[in-house]
Amino acid sequence: MKKIKNEAAFVKKAVQVGENYATKRGYAGFSPTMSANQKIEALYRLLVLDKLIVPVPPDKEDLQSMKHKLALWIQKVLPADDPIFKE
Template sequence: MKKLKNEAALLKKAIEIGEKYAINRGYKGFSATNAAKDKVESLYRLLVNDKMVHPLPTDNEDLQSMKHKLAIWISKQLPEGHELLK
């Protein structure tokens, strides 16, 4: 798995946008006490369920891979020339 440029910032943006998406889908949202790993896993599973990202193989389903998938997802959603894609 090749690390993306600005992957940490992309992941942060993916969580922010993903949470808004989840709320629009009827999810009550995350509380301030939810751990980042829980947010990542929840958003990943929601996006897989909605067929917005391809699922990871079950033997390769770890936190780092889920973070990477979310970063890839948001990089494809951002407009061309966005500051995080440079």
Template sequence: MKKLKNESALLKKAIIVGEKYALNRGYKGFTATNAAKEKIEVIYRLLVQDKLVHPLPESEENLLNMKHKLALWIAKQLPSDHELLK
């Protein structure tokens, strides 16, 4: 797994966009007290369910790989000239 440039910033952006996506899909489980790791797992599983990202093999399904998948997902959604992709 090759680390992306600005991966932490991409992950933050993915969480923000992913939360909005989940709420638009009807997910009501996010609260102000949710930890980031809970949000990451919920967003990842929702994107897999909606077939927007390929699922990780069960043996590789951990928080680090989920974070990487979300960063890859948002990197593909952003325009090529976005500041996080430079």
């Protein structure tokens, strides 16, 4: 897995955008007490279910891989002139 420059910022943005996507899709599972890691896993699984991202093999499925996949997804979704690309 190749490290993405500014991956943490991309993951943070992916969680924000992903929460909006999930809510519009009808997912009501996010609560204020839900940890960031739980949100990341829920969003990863939702995006895999909707076939928006390719899942990692089950034997290599961990939080770091999920974060990486979310970062790759948000890079494709965001416009090229988004300020996050310049950080």
